[in-house]
Amino acid sequence: MASASIARSPWLKTLALLAAVATFAGCKKEPAAPTAGGNTPAAATAGEIVIGHYGSLTGGQATFGRSTDEGILLAVNEVNAAGGLEVAGVKRKVKLVSEDTESKAEKAGDVVRKLISKDNVVAVLGEVASSITLEGAPVAQRAKIPTITPSSTNTTVTEVGDYVFRVCFIDPFQGYAGAKFVREQLKLTKAALLVDKSSAYSDQLSKEFAQAFQSMGGTIVATADYTQGEKDFNTRLTSLREKGPELIYIPGYYTEVANIAIQARALGMNIPLMGGDGWDSEDLAKNGGAAIEGTFYTNHYAPDNPTPAITAFVTKYGAAYNGKVPDGLAALGYDAANVLFASIKTAGTTEGPKLRDAIAQTKGFVGVTGTITIDANRNAVKPIVVLERKNNAWVYRATIEPK
Ligand code: PHE
Secondary structure, rough: OOOOOOOOOOOHHHHHHHHHHHHHHHHOOOOOOOOOOOOOOOOOOOOOEEEEEEEOOOOOOOHHHHHHHHHHHHHHHHHHHOOOOEEEEEEEHHHHHHHHOOOOOOHHHHHHHHHHHOOOOOEEOOOOOHHHHHHHHHHHHOOOOOEEEEOOOHHHHHHHHEEEEEOOOOOHHHHHHHHHHHHHOOOEEEEEEEOOOOHHHHHHHHHHHHHHHHOOOEEEEEEEEEOOOOOOOOOHHHHHOOOOOEEEEEOOOOHHHHHHHHHHOOOOOOEEEEEEEOOOOHHHHHHHHHHHOOEEEEEEOOOOOOOOOHHHHHHHHHHHHOOOOOOOOHHHHHHHHHHHHHHHHHOOOOHHHHHHHHHHHHOOEEEEEEEEEEOOOEOOOEEEEEEEEOEEEEHHHHHEEEO
């Protein structure tokens, strides 16, 4: 297995520093062009700061990993275009190495080990899905390499240890926000739950939603479970329908949600459907089509809710990626990378323990997805937005502030 701690001799550091100065003085390389789902093209040279990303670049959650990778790469290219990241007075280029988890939790440990022991990354960004991060983060923790998940919202993720951070909100708040929206804005009282039992995220979010919804006077009239990869939801939807819900809460990922929506509509269930951030994929509308009209989900950001940070990001991202509109994952990947870069600057070193301390001190960082302050539990406390599918488009519907 990979070594738990990577030796970094003072000698190597001196060499790296000299090389960095030489690289910076000697050659003006053009910033690498964005390569979606890929790595910074240039090979690592001494003096470069190597960071890792592990994400679902293929499989049932492929848009999660690809969008995140694009957001991170945009941040990396911006830093490199400015000459690099200034660390203790020396500008150093940043190199991104990305690894594919194939949307499988069992891949995460190996790819994080590879990033740390083979690529010598100074920090690891990822994963998106909480169940996958829960397998990758312990490897980084044991190696004392800081890791920031842009988007895993399950509470237990940052409980893995003191090297594990996130720049997003957590699911007790997401469940509460969903319930509050259903009760106060949609004014509905009877909800059914359809839960992905193979996902730590879905499991916790369904419980948090149910608890909050009941405390606000709502009733959960029925519950059914499924497992990722399933395609036929007819029996479960029929059993939910018998209990007369006014809304179905489906805290799953977009691949299954598209099929659920199509089958629910085919069964004549034209009630609102609602989910969480796991719905955030262009493939939901692509695959779900008209069936997702009249649905809602809670998310980290809405591209059409123009704050200066969002507008600037949407423009830059579109220019880099063929006019594509960035989803929440792209925005969170970009924010996570920039929080890491700011922390490397503050620390004045890429050494794990000092970099860890600098990330922990993050306060009032103005990101695309809101202002990021890392709390004592290494989580970010941020508002949530609710999006609605209306006339074939996702539109910003509400903001819910932290409790
Ligand atoms: N919050 C989800 C999880 O923890 C992942 C996710 C975040 C998916 C943002 C889409 C958008 O599993």
